[in-house]
Amino acid sequence: MANYNTSEFRKGLKVVIDNEPYLMxxxxxxxxxxxxxxxxxxxxxxxxxxVIDRNYRSGDSIDAAEVEEHAVQYLYNDSRNWFFxxxxxxxxxxxxxxxxxxxHKWLKDGMNVEVTFWNGKPxxxxxxxxxxxxxxxxxxxxxxxxxxxxxxxxxLETGADVFVPAFINIGDVVKINTQTGEYLERVSKS
Amino acid sequence: MESHDFRPGxxxxxxxxxARILAQTRNxxxxxxxxxxxxxxxxxxxxxxxxxxxxxxxxxxxxxxRPLDRWLVTSSEHSMKRLLAAGSGxxxxxxxAFRDGERGRLHNPEFTILEWYRPGWDHHQLMDEVEALVGExxxxxxxxxRIPEGRFDRWTYRQAFLDALGFDPHKVSxxxxxxxxxxxxxxxxxxxxxxxxxAWLNLLLLARVEGTLGFDRPAFLLDYPPSQAALAxxxxxxxxxxxxxxxxxxxxxxxxxxxxxxxxxxxxARFHEANxxxxxxxxxxxxxxxxFLAALEAGLPPCAGVAVGLDRxxxxxxxxxxxxxVIAFPIDRA
Numbered sequence: 003m004a005n006y007n008t009s010e011f012r013k014g015l016k017v018v019i020d021n022e023p024y025l026m027x028x029x030x031x032x033x034x035x036x037x038x039x040x041x042x043x044x045x046x047x048x049x050x051x052x053v054i055d056r057n058y059r060s061g062d063s064i065d066a067a068e069v070e071e072h073a074v075q076y077l078y079n080d081s082r083n084w085f086f087x088x089x090x091x092x093x094x095x096x097x098x099x100x101x102x103x104x105x106h107k108w109l110k111d112g113m114n115v116e117v118t119f120w121n122g123k124p125x126x127x128x129x130x131x132x133x134x135x136x137x138x139x140x141x142x143x144x145x146x147x148x149x150x151x152x153x154x155x156x157x158l159e160t161g162a163d164v165f166v167p168a169f170i171n172i173g174d175v176v177k178i179n180t181q182t183g184e185y186l187e188r189v190s191k192s
Numbered sequence: 193m194e195s196h197d198f199r200p201g202x203x204x205x206x207x208x209x210x211a212r213i214l215a216q217t218r219n220x221x222x223x224x225x226x227x228x229x230x231x232x233x234x235x236x237x238x239x240x241x242x243x244x245x246x247x248x249x250x251x252x253x254x255x256x257x258r259p260l261d262r263w264l265v266t267s268s269e270h271s272m273k274r275l276l277a278a279g280s281g282x283x284x285x286x287x288x289a290f291r292d293g294e295r296g297r298l299h300n301p302e303f304t305i306l307e308w309y310r311p312g313w314d315h316h317q318l319m320d321e322v323e324a325l326v327g328e329x330x331x332x333x334x335x336x337x338r339i340p341e342g343r344f345d346r347w348t349y350r351q352a353f354l355d356a357l358g359f360d361p362h363k364v365s366x367x368x369x370x371x372x373x374x375x376x377x378x379x380x381x382x383x384x385x386x387x388x389x390x391a392w393l394n395l396l397l398l399a400r401v402e403g404t405l406g407f408d409r410p411a412f413l414l415d416y417p418p419s420q421a422a423l424a425x426x427x428x429x430x431x432x433x434x435x436x437x438x439x440x441x442x443x444x445x446x447x448x449x450x451x452x453x454x455x456x457x458x459x460x461a462r463f464h465e466a467n468x469x470x471x472x473x474x475x476x477x478x479x480x481x482x483x484f485l486a487a488l489e490a491g492l493p494p495c496a497g498v499a500v501g502l503d504r505x506x507x508x509x510x511x512x513x514x515x516x517x518v519i520a521f522p523i524d525r526a
Binding site: 030060 | 241242243293294295296297298299377378379380381382383384390391394395397398399402420422438445448
């Protein structure tokens with residue numbers, strides 16, 4: 003298996019520790035004037051998201067994680083499994099809803115997403131940073147209330163619950179930041 | 193054609209800050225009657241230290257096919273002590289030093305070191321002078337850190353550990369240190385032996401103590417465990433301590449000084465011990481600097497000496513967080 007030596011350590015490196023893939027999110031070379039050099043690293047578990055700290059000495063190495071990212075298209079779901087297709091190889095994958103976490107609520111049929119594979123197994127799905135989705139239900143727009151800082155709940159076509167400004171109506175298409183779940187703007191009116 | 197970026201990594205503002213620090217330093221020593229000297233960067237032998245790796249260069253004497261090994265200095269300490277032993281009086285030098293394998297936010301393998309020696313002084317007198325110079329440089333830097341008026345702090349190694357971690361570093365065993373590191377959540381180093389006391393102390397110093405030093409005002413850390421004496425004298429208090437100090441500003445180590453060891457036998461023994469530890473670590477053996485040992489034999493006057501990392505001083509003066517901001521061409525673009 004390929005591995006990385008301390009001299010190759012840098013942010014963004016994908017490595018295997020205790021049989022799980024980790025992303026190096028921080029790395030610092032530390033050396034006291036009269037002491038041993040220490041590579042202080044912070045690593046994020048790519049399966050579970052928890053962060054750990056690890057120290058290494060010059061010359062130590064860590065196994066490289068065979069991680070690949072593919073652009074895939076979201077096809078459909080049977081409410082347990084979400085199905086995707088590799089846009090180049092047409093290979094299909096299913097991913098458990100539990101595993102998808104919050105991402106599933108932004109996915110619309112035909113949407114292109116990035117899936118990360120480790121040893122051929124999908125381990126994470128990244129929704130696009132912003133998505134445009136139709137409002138399926140929200141209370142009617144309050145007449146005369148044009149203030150944009152007053153927000154009301156809305157359900158989107160994918161089932162996601164978000165907050166939108168008071169002037170948004172059923173059938174409007176809105177742009178949402180998938181990282182924060184925040185409304186960004188109205189794309190089109192119903 | 194491949195495009196090569198020729199431009200410096202540092203801004204011209206930071207190069208001006210560097211230049212100003214060099215000028216301030218020279219004025220400071222001129223006013224105090226300390227002689228500026230220059231000593232070789234290429235030497236037949238240099239420091240023998242467990243954790244310092246010199247860079248090897250090859251020199252061909254005229255007409256020779258066979259190169260001679262020459263080492264780039266890790267500091268100019270040996271040559272400067274030879275001058276002191278020969279009767280130079282107080283001297284300072286601004287030069288480059290080279291250390292293999294050192295690269296990071298605070299490290300470039302080639303760096304600028306200010307080193308000076310004061311015959312007849314002890315490390316406390318020298319700390320006063322370091323304080324005067326560093327205080328002057330940092331307080332006059334427009335974008336520099338806030339350095340309150342008044343004296344820098346002086347913390348013994350013992351007090352700093354007591355304050356940050358609640359134990360006396362001179363009195364705990366290696367296995368206790370290992371346990372404390374675990375309780376503190378400090379990740380161990382793979383392969384670090386449970387009985388390597390200094391390595392555990394260093395790990396705790398890096399992880400939990402350094403980050404507390406020099407934030408209210410710059411702080412000297414002094415009186416190290418004798419096992420970390422390097423080239424410092426050892427004094428017998430209730431426990432033996434090395435008369436060595438380091439200066440921290442906002443958690444960054446910028447100086448290392450000693451009340452200098454003058455005993456040639458002790459010095460030679462420490463070099464042999466360092467080489468023995470290097471062998472254990474699988475590192476190359478380094479040649480003994482016999483001219484340096486001869487200088488100690490002839491008599492190094494009692495003195496105190498210090499080395500200051502000028503790149504880091506410039507970094508602090510600029511309010512920067514990485515050394516690359518103050519080096520025109522760091523190693524990756526040298």
